[in-house]
Amino acid sequence: EDQVTQSPEALRLQEGESSSLNCSYTVSGLRGLFWYRQDPGKGPEFLFTLYSAGEEKEKERLKATLTKKESFLHITAPKPEDSATYLCAVQGLSSARQLTFGSGTQLTVLP
Amino acid sequence: GAGVSQSPSNKVTEKGKDVELRCDPISGHTALYWYRQSLGQGLEFLIYFQGNSAPDKSGLPSDRFSAERTGGSVSTLTIQRTQQEDSAVYLCASSHGDTQYFGPGTRLTVL
Numbered sequence: 001e002d003q004v005t006q007s008p009e010a011l012r013l014q015e016g017e018s019s020s021l022n023c024s025y026t027v028s029g030l031r032g033l034f035w036y037r038q039d040p041g042k043g044p045e046f047l048f049t050l051y052s053a054g055e056e057k058e059k060e061r062l063k064a065t066l067t068k069k070e071s072f073l074h075i076t077a078p079k080p081e082d083s084a085t086y087l088c089a090v091q092g093l094s095s096a097r098q099l100t101f102g103s104g105t106q107l108t109v110l111p
Numbered sequence: 112g113a114g115v116s117q118s119p120s121n122k123v124t125e126k127g128k129d130v131e132l133r134c135d136p137i138s139g140h141t142a143l144y145w146y147r148q149s150l151g152q153g154l155e156f157l158i159y160f161q162g163n164s165a166p167d168k169s170g171l172p173s174d175r176f177s178a179e180r181t182g183g184s185v186s187t188l189t190i191q192r193t194q195q196e197d198s199a200v201y202l203c204a205s206s207h208g209d210t211q212y213f214g215p216g217t218r219l220t221v222l
Contacts, residue, residue, distance in 0.1 A: 004153075032209050043115070043202055043213035044154070087154070091209065097142060098156040098170065099211060 002027045002092045006102035013078055013109050021073040021086055021105045029093030033071050035064050036087040038104070044087055047073075078109045113137065115214035117203050123220045124193055132188045132217045136205030143186050144211060145178060149199040157201075160186065193221045 005024045013019055025033065032051050036044035048057040050066040057064045061082065063074040073086055085106045089099040116135045124130050136143050145157040156170040160180045171177075175193075180186040190197055198221045204211040 034210070036213075041215075043204075043215045046210055046212060049210055089154075097161070097206070097209075098144060098159055098167070099146075099154070100156070101154040103153045 002090055002100040004088055004090055004100055004102035006086075006088050006105050008105060009103065010106045011108070013075075013107070015079055015109055015111050016077045018074070018076045018078070020075070021088075021107070023071040023073070023088030023102055024069060025071070025088075025090045026069075027090050027092040027100075031091040031093050033066055034089045034091070034099060035071070035073055036089065038085045038087055047086075075107070078107075080109045080111050083107055083109045115203055115205050115212055117201075117214040117217050119217060120215065121218045121220075123222065125222050126195060127192055129189065129191045130193055130219065132190075132201050132219070134186045134188070134203030134205075134214060136184065136186070136203070137207075137212060140205035140207045140212075141183070142206045142211075143180055144204045144206075145186070145188050146202045146204065147199045148202060148216070154202065157188070190219075193219075195221050197221050 003026045007022045032049050035047040038044045048064040053068045055066050061076050065072045085104040087104045089101040118133045141162045143160045146154045148154050158178045159167040175191045178188045200216040200218050202216045204213045
């Protein structure tokens with residue numbers, strides 16, 4: 001059974017204070033690891049897909065990295081508008097195409 | 112372009128009533144997914160449609176839940192004899208490749 005654990009559950013940062021969110025996973029063969037952002041009352045918004053260990057993707061102040069057991073979402077010099085819940089999900093080779101999600105990290109960036 | 116749309120955005124019903132939730136996927140996307148997001152829990156997979164193939168219903172929590180997809184496009188999720196534990200946000204996603212794009216969700220409240 002695929003499993004995803006995200007930490008911390010909540011993170012408060014000052015504007016400009018860089019940090020990282022962690023996503024640990026177990027899966028019987030990884031098809032892909034996905035990061036989403038979710039704002040209150042909205043559906044998850046796609047950020048990145050990572051397929052193999054060592055891969056990195058960047059978008060504005062966000063960078064996602066992947067190892068064989070975990071992924072990190074690095075946030076550099078965050079702004080208040082980066083406040084959201086960040087969700088990590090895996091798609092295993094044996095799980096058809098559905099995603100298994102972690103519980104998310106709720107990020108608050110204070111001005 | 113148009114994203115995934117869902118209706119209604121909010122639904123309040125009484126215990127024991129049936130409800131229907133609608134999803135319009137992104138045009139051209141062959142795969143469609145339903146997930147449920149409950150307070151304090153991560154997104155939970157419900158059902159997956161791919162083209163004209165038989166749906167993967169492995170995530171449906173009980174036989175009160177069913178879904179159909181007409182003409183390879185619009186999908187309806189039906190919950191019969193609703194219970195209070197069915198209260199959640201129901202999210203629909205569609206994809207053409209690996210990346211799933213989510214709609215805004217339907218918030219279901221069962222009184």
